[in-house]
Amino acid sequence: MKAAFFSMNLNNEEQAMKCPHLIKWMITSCKAAGNRPYVPSLFELKEYCSTTSHRKCPFYMKDPLSADKAVSCLASK
Amino acid sequence: MVIFWIFAVIAMVGLAGYAGQVAAVIKTVRAGSKGTVAGTPPGQAPEEDFCPPISILKPLKGLDDNLFDNLESFCLQDYPAYEIIFSIQDHDDPVCRIVRKIRAKYPHREISILIEKCGDGLNPKVNNLIPAVRAARYEHVLISDSNVLVGRDYLRAVASPMKDDRVGLVSSLIRGVRGRTLGSVFENLHLNSFIAGSVCLLDRFLHMPCVIGKSMLMRKGDLEEIGGMQAVKDFLAEDYIIGKRMHDSGRRVVLSNYAISNVNEYWGLKKFINRHTRWGKLRWKIGGVKYLSELAGNAVFISFLPLLLSGFSAMTASLAIGVSAVKMAGDYYLGRRLDTGMNPLLYLFVPVKDIVIGCIWFVPLLSSSVVWRGNRYVIGDNSLLAPYPESGLWTLSTRVFNALRTREA
Numbered sequence: 006m007k008a009a010f011f012s013m014n015l016n017n018e019e020q021a022m023k024c025p026h027l028i029k030w031m032i033t034s035c036k037a038a039g040n041r042p043y044v045p046s047l048f049e050l051k052e053y054c055s056t057t058s059h060r061k062c063p064f065y066m067k068d069p070l071s072a073d074k075a076v077s078c079l080a081s082k
Numbered sequence: 083m084v085i086f087w088i089f090a091v092i093a094m095v096g097l098a099g100y101a102g103q104v105a106a107v108i109k110t111v112r113a114g115s116k117g118t119v120a121g122t123p124p125g126q127a128p129e130e131d132f133c134p135p136i137s138i139l140k141p142l143k144g145l146d147d148n149l150f151d152n153l154e155s156f157c158l159q160d161y162p163a164y165e166i167i168f169s170i171q172d173h174d175d176p177v178c179r180i181v182r183k184i185r186a187k188y189p190h191r192e193i194s195i196l197i198e199k200c201g202d203g204l205n206p207k208v209n210n211l212i213p214a215v216r217a218a219r220y221e222h223v224l225i226s227d228s229n230v231l232v233g234r235d236y237l238r239a240v241a242s243p244m245k246d247d248r249v250g251l252v253s254s255l256i257r258g259v260r261g262r263t264l265g266s267v268f269e270n271l272h273l274n275s276f277i278a279g280s281v282c283l284l285d286r287f288l289h290m291p292c293v294i295g296k297s298m299l300m301r302k303g304d305l306e307e308i309g310g311m312q313a314v315k316d317f318l319a320e321d322y323i324i325g326k327r328m329h330d331s332g333r334r335v336v337l338s339n340y341a342i343s344n345v346n347e348y349w350g351l352k353k354f355i356n357r358h359t360r361w362g363k364l365r366w367k368i369g370g371v372k373y374l375s376e377l378a379g380n381a382v383f384i385s386f387l388p389l390l391l392s393g394f395s396a397m398t399a400s401l402a403i404g405v406s407a408v409k410m411a412g413d414y415y416l417g418r419r420l421d422t423g424m425n426p427l428l429y430l431f432v433p434v435k436d437i438v439i440g441c442i443w444f445v446p447l448l449s450s451s452v453v454w455r456g457n458r459y460v461i462g463d464n465s466l467l468a469p470y471p472e473s474g475l476w477t478l479s480t481r482v483f484n485a486l487r488t489r490e491a
Contacts, residue, residue: 063179
């Protein structure tokens with residue numbers, strides 16, 4: 006619910022840049038990590054979550070809905 | 083009136099014991115400021131340049147708070163030669179994805195990811211460590227928990243006492259840092275007062291080895307001589323047993339004054355209660371009658387009992403407030419000495435935390451079963467684990483409860 010609220014507030018450019026699994030609500034957390042929200046480190050945020058490289062993130066790749074995009078992204082490189 | 087004075091005397095004895103813990107922590111920390119290592123005989127200079135190659139073994143399961151930074155801190159060591167072995171039991175564990183990120187960030191480091199299911203024993207941490215010890219390439223092995231954050235000079239500090247061949251094991255002082263929820267604040271307050279105080283008291287004044295498995299440096303040969311990890315696979319307190327056997331075999335067990343940070347950020351109150359119930363049960367099974375002294379040592383809890391039993395009066399309230407104030411001041415001082423960086427206002431939670439701990443104290447006397455990392459066990463003498471019996475009314479009720487909970491989830 007919170008994720009939906011925030012994704013609505015993001016503009017198109019940010020949506021394209023940031024990982025869809027990132028939840029920014031008081032504490033930035035990742036919902037792709039499992040049952041429990043995972044709080045990424047500053048390095049992870051900079052290297053994966055906040056850039057187009059989020060498609061290379063092992064958490065993103067594990068997610069079945071995003072796996073196809075990740076594979077196609079890596080294949081194109 | 084008699085009740086009041088009985089509890090007042092016990093509370094004073096508890097405060098005296100607490101003063102001993104504070105003194106022990108100060109003595110341990112001061113040993114560091116003078117450039118000596120705790121456990122080093124007085125007058126003997128520490129050996130700073132002893133840097134044997136070390137295999138760091140990291141048993142991992144699940145995503146701990148601050149996990150990436152914790153693991154990364156081991157990749158940033160100012161140390162000539164070492165390897166890191168991340169040991170995981172399950173391919174589906176989300177921690178696999180964190181360690182892959184770590185390895186990608188530090189390609190020049192010797193990092194191995196070992197995913198091997200081992201069901202040799204009942205202790206899941208030891209099961210995770212058995213393949214890691216086997217895979218370790220170096221003679222010196224450092225077992226370190228996943229929720230530990232260290233500075234760049236950590237390996238040098240803990241390796242230094244190993245120059246002495248008589249030293250068999252080096253453990254470290256622990257401090258809790260970065261609490262953001264009530265459960266994690268309670269945990270950090272308890273680690274920085276009772277746990278740090280007790281470990282230092284036993285080491286400094288009573289000369290009893292008290293090893294906490296968050297950081298244990300040993301030689302592989304010494305570990306094998308006391309039976310290896312296989313010998314402790316069914317013990318809940320495998321760290322204590324290793325330390326005790328090392329001590330009994332004639333080797334010295336040293337408490338390094340290097341304080342490692344145990345990062346507890348987002349713990350719930352339930353996790354805090356579960357952990358200290360489990361630790362209480364193992365101390366009851368290991369210490370026996372000595373466990374009773376822990377209640378007397380909880381001066382805050384004792385000082386609140388007259389309020390409960392005799393009702394509110396100026397005397398009972400004064401005792402509770404006075405003892406709580408002393409304990410808060412002492413814990414604040416310890417926090418400063420251990421450099422925990424906790425907000426001073428959080429020390430106002432100390433009396434509440436001590437009352438919770440006082441209530442938890444009674445649980446081990448009534449129950450000897452524990453749930454750890456999803457498994458249920460019965461604890462025997464010296465924390466020897468046995469599978470939880472699969473029959474009887476208790477099991478039936480547990481199964482019904484679990485089934486209902488699963489259905490709700």
